[in-house]
Amino acid sequence: MALVTYSQLINVFKQILSDSGFSQSEAELCAKIFADSTADGYHSHGINRFPVFIKTITDGYVKLGVQPERELALGSFERWNGKLGAGPLNADFSIKRAIELAKEFGMGCVALQNGSHWMRGGTYGWQAAEAGCIALCFTNTSPNMPTWGAKEANTGNNPLIVAVPKEEGHIVLDMSLSQFSYGKMENLAMNGKELPFPGGYNTDGELSSNPQAILDSKRLLPTGYWKGSGLSILVDLLVTLLSSGKSTAKIGEMEAEYGLSQVFICFDAKQMNSDNKHKELVDEIINHVTSAMPEKEGGTIEYPGSQTRKRRAQHMKDGIVVNDDVWNKLLARI
Numbered sequence: 001m002a003l004v005t006y007s008q009l010i011n012v013f014k015q016i017l018s019d020s021g022f023s024q025s026e027a028e029l030c031a032k033i034f035a036d037s038t039a040d041g042y043h044s045h046g047i048n049r050f051p052v053f054i055k056t057i058t059d060g061y062v063k064l065g066v067q068p069e070r071e072l073a074l075g076s077f078e079r080w081n082g083k084l085g086a087g088p089l090n091a092d093f094s095i096k097r098a099i100e101l102a103k104e105f106g107m108g109c110v111a112l113q114n115g116s117h118w119m120r121g122g123t124y125g126w127q128a129a130e131a132g133c134i135a136l137c138f139t140n141t142s143p144n145m146p147t148w149g150a151k152e153a154n155t156g157n158n159p160l161i162v163a164v165p166k167e168e169g170h171i172v173l174d175m176s177l178s179q180f181s182y183g184k185m186e187n188l189a190m191n192g193k194e195l196p197f198p199g200g201y202n203t204d205g206e207l208s209s210n211p212q213a214i215l216d217s218k219r220l221l222p223t224g225y226w227k228g229s230g231l232s233i234l235v236d237l238l239v240t241l242l243s244s245g246k247s248t249a250k251i252g253e254m255e256a257e258y259g260l261s262q263v264f265i266c267f268d269a270k271q272m273n274s275d276n277k278h279k280e281l282v283d284e285i286i287n288h289v290t291s292a293m294p295e296k297e298g299g300t301i302e303y304p305g306s307q308t309r310k311r312r313a314q315h316m317k318d319g320i321v322v323n324d325d326v327w328n329k330l331l332a333r334i
Helices: 006-019 024-039 050-058 087-105 122-130 182-190 211-217 226-243 248-252 275-290 306-318 324-331
Strands: 002-004 069-074 077-081 107-115 133-139 160-164 171-175 260-268 320-322
Touching: 002 324, 006 024, 006 050, 006 324, 024 087, 024 122, 024 306, 024 320, 050 324, 077 087, 077 226, 087 107, 087 122, 087 133, 087 260, 107 226, 122 133, 122 160, 122 171, 133 226, 182 211, 226 260, 320 324
Parallel strands: 077 107
Antiparallel strands: 002 320, 069 077, 107 260, 133 160, 133 260, 160 171
């Protein structure tokens, strides 16, 4: 394993992005998104996903030099065409526009068609919370998970993000609708580790905690079994209908995963409640949750986003441990 600093990540990512055809401002933004994900401990959607992201560009699935184009405006709702631009850039644009609409109308919704993989969806939840907005974000994917009762992948593990601003540290839920994301399993498989709980079936149809066996079978367990299966279908319906874009079924007919449909919804917290009332209500819930007796002696009760902040602080102070093979391959490109 290699120990690197946040600034090293930024510089390496930015150089490779610039060499790949990104403008300076685009390279800086994308580099920050990948570095932030890695610093927050989500290597699977940060440094480990970066080479895959670059390949989608060289393969021609992601287009450079394009800007989103608005296709429909209905007050606080807008539909945009991402024109197959870089996923993180399109998502950054969309959440910023949803925030602007929320500040104007109290709430704002941006639906994006022809997007690309947005990498770590939580990025945009943190962004909204930092701007004082409550946010919900959704995306569909290619068919990569069986619906409950099926043996083949016929729905997506369609990630969803929910974010709430909090003075002492925002609350951000970032989850795929499979028990473990593909990125998480790929990360564990790369490092020869098992899943902490069964995450799917192997090729013999047996429940397994072996990430590689599940990746080989493509039979992931939906989060909450049939409940996650149902939710994945509804997320696909939501993003497809609002964006008038491609469904998981249509994405699955293409040779690669691109042209995704995404939705970004924001509420301006200041227009929902006064600052004091917002803090009172958030603290009431979080204090109640974290006051429960831990299952194990000396344990703590966490909530979405609390561990991310701890990892971020530690990595900014002590450096970030990354896979040395991945790091060396990136260094070889500059």
